[in-house]
Structures are given as structure tokens and as C-alpha cells.
Amino acid sequence: MTTVEQSNAAPSTAEPRPQRMRTIVGWVIVIALVLLVAFVAIRVSASSPSNRDALDPEARDDAGALALAEILRDQGVEVSIFRSRADARAALDDDATLVMTNPYTLTDDGLAEFIDPAGRVVFLSAGSHLLNVLDIGDNAPGTSEPVSAECSIPQFAEVGTIRPDRFFSPADGVDACFGDVDGAAVLVDERGDDERVVVEGTRLFSNAYLAENGNAALALALLGQTDRVVWYVPSFADTDIESESPDTLGSLTPPWVTPVILLLLAAGIATAVWRGQRFGPLVAETLPVTVRASETMHGRARLTAQAADAAHAGQALRDGAQRRLARRLGLAVHAGADEVADAASDRLRIPRGTLQALLAGPLPADDAALVELARRLDELEIAVEASTGSRKGEQ
Incomplete structure (x- = not known):
């Protein structure tokens, strides 16, 4: 046997190594993807729906209201931020305006007790339940066109126009501003000794849109009427709802759903990797028909x-x-x-x-x-x- 024949007969050990390395790298990628999907699923199932950051006076993102708080301070209004309703209630006096978004974390009795000592309360957002509790009005259709005050409230005279996202129909005796005959964006209730104001300002007063139209002027007209603003931020950490916890995606689904989803994702990824190795490189082919532009x-x-x-x-x-x-x-x-x-x-x-x-x-x-x-x-x-x-x- 010649030397050439001996070299041809000798087994080669150089080629399997790259193939083995590619297989190992592929399985590492699959395992990393499975772990990543599991981590994301756990985080999603553990998180609860919350709009805590919407119009938060200390939030700097687009949905926050830090810009509004700073404008009030520049105008000489003292802005005190509280995340405890007990502390906020203790800070109220005749020269203070109580400000909050929709207090979805409080019961009806808890809300009534909280706002009782406040002579002036401004709700920067409201749900249908809050409208019923306050007996101030109901939801109504509106227009996307700019609207002006068109009411007798003097502090709104210089606001100009706004583009509200939500309208309300006022109850009897409630003043309606910034709207038309079908509904208004701002409701002012002065039927008793106290003043209650409702406006959907989640978009109007946010950091991203405060500078548009008359949004900042409307905010100053609502919150700048007193020397002090007591800004309460509702949260589930300060709720009076007993024996109840916010529903999460994990609590609303059976316990076997998450493992099955993870198993299906892992099987899909493994199948894609397994079948993907059977195909060769892509081949460019000309189309049978050319459609002119x-x-x-x-x-x-x-x-x-x-x-x-x-x-x-x-x-x-x-x-x-x-x-x-x-x-x-x-x-x-x-x-x-x-x-x-x-x-x-x-x-x-x-x-x-x-x-x-x-x-x-x-x-x-x-x-x-x-x-x-x-x-x-x-x-x-x-x-x-x-x-x-x-x-x-x-x-």
C-alpha cells in the first residue's frame, strides 16, 4: 500500500469538531431563549395593572406631572405631595386645594371621609363610579375640535382653547365648562359650601402635552386658586379596601397555564432549530413574471x-x-x-x-x-x- 492510499484510509478527526461546536452553541442559544421567556412570563404574571405613574407629580416621564408641579411652585403656590391619605388629610386647611387623580384604591366611605375637611377638591381624572359617588354628572360624547370655556367661571376666562379627550354631562346645578350642549370637559360643583371639580387631565396635564394649547393655563386656573396644593397620589399601598388585592394575570389564570405556555415555547424553539439545520443556504431565483411599477x-x-x-x-x-x-x-x-x-x-x-x-x-x-x-x-x-x-x- 502506498503512502497516498494510507493517508486516504486514515480517519479524519478535524471535520467533526466544528459541527460539534455549532451544535453546542445552538443548544446554548435555545436554553438562553427558554430562560429569557420564562423570566418575562414570571415578571408579567407577577405584575399588577396600575396607573400609579399617570400624573404623578414626581414622575419625569411623559405620563407624569412633574412639569405641572414645578409651574405651580414658580407661581408661588406651595405644593405638598403625599402618598398617605392620613398625612394628606392632616395637612388640609382653608387655604389648601386637595388634588388627586381617580382614587380607585379607596372605598366610597373612605373617600368621603378623606375629602370631607377639604373646602376645594380637584380630581384630575375620574371613572364612572367616582362620577356617581360625587353625583356630579355622567359620561358624554364630545368633539375633537378645540373648545373654549363658554361658562361663567371667572378663572377660566383667560385659558383659551383646549383639546380634551373626554367629556361629561353635568348634573342639575353643576357648572359645565369647555364643551358644547352634549358635554363638557370640566365640571364645577358649587351646590354646597364646598367646591368639587372633575376634569379628565391624564393627557392634558401630562409632561408630554402640558405646553400644548391652553393646557397649562387651565391647570393654573384649576390648581392655582389657593396658596397651597395638597397633592395626594393614590396607590394600593394606601388602600382601605380590606381582604382584597389587585388582580394580576397570574391570579386570573389557572396555575397550569404558565408551565404549558413555557413548554410549548420551548418545544417550538427546539423544533425550529432542529428542522432549520436540515435546510441548505438560500438560493436566489428569478421570478417567473415581472410586474412593472x-x-x-x-x-x-x-x-x-x-x-x-x-x-x-x-x-x-x-x-x-x-x-x-x-x-x-x-x-x-x-x-x-x-x-x-x-x-x-x-x-x-x-x-x-x-x-x-x-x-x-x-x-x-x-x-x-x-x-x-x-x-x-x-x-x-x-x-x-x-x-x-x-x-x-x-x-
Whole structure:
């Protein structure tokens, strides 16, 4: 036997090692994924639904109300934050306004006892049960348009307009502000010696939206009427509901559900890894039919024409023109209508309001308006392209 034949007959031990290493790495990844899924499932099942951070005066995130608390302090209002209703009740006096979100952690008797010494109470959010307990009104439909005070409460006269997310219908004798005949965003109850105010301010007074419209002015009108604000933050740690605990995902499901879900996930991952190793590398193949982009465009145009949807077609024209204008003006592809209008106004010396109305104004209602919109957009693009070419020539 020659040397070549001996070398060919000798078994090779170099090739199985990479394969064995890939198998080990694959199982390590599978185990890590299973542990990660188990950890996430345990955390989800152990967590309880809570909106504790909504309008929390010490929270800095978008849903918090730290900005509102700081504005009140800048206006000379003393803001005291309490997470214990006993401490908050002890801090109340005639010169203080009691402020809280929906006290969902208190019973009806506990709420009545808590707010009894307060001459003025402002609820920054409310549920249907709270409306019934206060006998102040009920839920009502509303509008998405900006609304002004339209009531006789003097502190709301300089607020301006707001865009509330929720409306209430007032009870008899309750003043309703910021709404219409169907409902109002703010209810003010002065039927007795005390004043009770309800507003859905979860979005209006949050850090993310406080600077919009008249939101900050409305907050100051509601909370800045006294020298002190006693801000109580409800929580399940300070509840008077006995023998009850907040429902969690784990308590609402049978005990066998979580292990079965984890087992199914582990089996699915293992099957994917096992079957995935049987396939080879991807092979690029040409499609049997090539559909031209123009055919797709004409097809969509015919569907839009059959539906007589001028508004949808107008929006499509605007989107395309806005992207092309942004590229020609040196802006980001996803630049908004305001940015494109500003840049085009500076370039063409055209009033910004005209371009804003063209790019973000009302959509066309019929074919004639659609044709007019297309013509004006085309003229704007030609003007911008011409100005861009002239600038390049000057350079």
C-alpha cells in the first residue's frame, strides 16, 4: 500500500469538531431563549395593572406631572405631595386645594371621609363610579375640535382653547365648562359650601402635552386658586379596601397555564432549530413574471377612481410631493409638512401659510378640487426644482 492510499484510509478527526461546536452553541442559544421567556412570563404574571405613574407629580416621564408641579411652585403656590391619605388629610386647611387623580384604591366611605375637611377638591381624572359617588354628572360624547370655556367661571376666562379627550354631562346645578350642549370637559360643583371639580387631565396635564394649547393655563386656573396644593397620589399601598388585592394575570389564570405556555415555547424553539439545520443556504431565483411599477400605479389609480375617493387620492399626491420636495430641499425623507413648508417658503420667498395650506390643508372633496390640488403641487415642485438648479449654477 502506498503512502497516498494510507493517508486516504486514515480517519479524519478535524471535520467533526466544528459541527460539534455549532451544535453546542445552538443548544446554548435555545436554553438562553427558554430562560429569557420564562423570566418575562414570571415578571408579567407577577405584575399588577396600575396607573400609579399617570400624573404623578414626581414622575419625569411623559405620563407624569412633574412639569405641572414645578409651574405651580414658580407661581408661588406651595405644593405638598403625599402618598398617605392620613398625612394628606392632616395637612388640609382653608387655604389648601386637595388634588388627586381617580382614587380607585379607596372605598366610597373612605373617600368621603378623606375629602370631607377639604373646602376645594380637584380630581384630575375620574371613572364612572367616582362620577356617581360625587353625583356630579355622567359620561358624554364630545368633539375633537378645540373648545373654549363658554361658562361663567371667572378663572377660566383667560385659558383659551383646549383639546380634551373626554367629556361629561353635568348634573342639575353643576357648572359645565369647555364643551358644547352634549358635554363638557370640566365640571364645577358649587351646590354646597364646598367646591368639587372633575376634569379628565391624564393627557392634558401630562409632561408630554402640558405646553400644548391652553393646557397649562387651565391647570393654573384649576390648581392655582389657593396658596397651597395638597397633592395626594393614590396607590394600593394606601388602600382601605380590606381582604382584597389587585388582580394580576397570574391570579386570573389557572396555575397550569404558565408551565404549558413555557413548554410549548420551548418545544417550538427546539423544533425550529432542529428542522432549520436540515435546510441548505438560500438560493436566489428569478421570478417567473415581472410586474412593472407603472402597471401597479395605474391599477391603484383605477381603483381610487372607481371608489370616487378624491380625499384618499389627494393625500397620496401630497405624500409623494412632500417626499420629493424634502429630498430636493435637503431635508430628511420623513420630514413633516411644517418643515417642508418652512424650507420651501425660504427658498421661493412665498408666504409660509400658503404652502402650509397646500401641504396640510383640507383634502379635496371632488374631482375638480383634486385636479386643482395636483396642478398646484406640480407647480410647487417645478418651482423648487428650478430654484435648486439656479443655485447650483450660481455656485
